Amino acid sequence: MTDPLSRTFAALADPTRRAMLARLSEGEANVSDLAGPFLKDMSLPAVTKHLKVLEKAGLVRKGRQAQWRPCQLNGEPLREAVDWMEQYRIAWEEQLDRLGAYLKTKTEGAGHGRRK
């Protein structure tokens, strides 16, 4: 699982990480800001690890400012993931269309020929 797209999807496959991205979509945040909502459920090092997964996937960029590490969201890998999905979603919708058309034909042809 070394390719970028896999890393992106893997990063998204965790509700904690998705929540952190959601938080970051509202603006920059330090590690402890991000950790806040989760400290009831897990330790700070656990959050650091999640953050690292997001960083390695390129979804988050971490700066430095004194002892704080302000984190920013980077949407680019997201766009690539969406692109991958859309590419096939089109095919899937076409499949649905074909199915729809097929069913329609069957129904229309039920009387074995056109009406009128």
Place this chain on the structure above:
Amino acid sequence: MTDPLSRTFAALADPTRRAMLARLSEGEANVSDLAGPFLKDMSLPAVTKHLKVLEKAGLVRKGRQAQWRPCQLNGEPLREAVDWMEQYRIAWEEQLDRLGAYLKTKTEGAGHGRRK
């Protein structure tokens, strides 16, 4: 990692599984059809396992027809995943806009006042 969205993203986080979905986007296929391109790299049971991951994520539906198991793609979970992403993509693009606006302000204000 028990929620549907996580299962979907996790299922997509593997190039073998993505390739299987890509194949299925061209139409129905049996397990051995799907396995074909990968049998140089892995065994059939490995493919079965990948398929099971896709099934549990609801991305693939497996029927039966004699000894074959015709597999079909189900795009619905995909749509939900895209929806999740789009929801935040909007925010991300806005962030980019704000960044752009900020840089623009800085440049404009460089001469400390408006040019005539």
Place this chain on the structure above:
DNA sequence: TGGTTAATTAACCAAGAGGTTAAATATAAG
């Protein structure tokens, strides 16, 4: 019945993910 093809299950293994606690680092502030 016995054989062939398609696919799954079982039992196992190595590596990775996600968590922990305790110790270390980085920066600021007395």
Place this chain on the structure above:
DNA sequence: CTTATATTTAACCTCTTGGTTAATTAACCA
């Protein structure tokens, strides 16, 4: 120089993932 705050690293543990080979099930065919 010491202390406080923010964050990371180290060492460890358990469960899951992704793979294996060997055996099993399911359905057809002769």
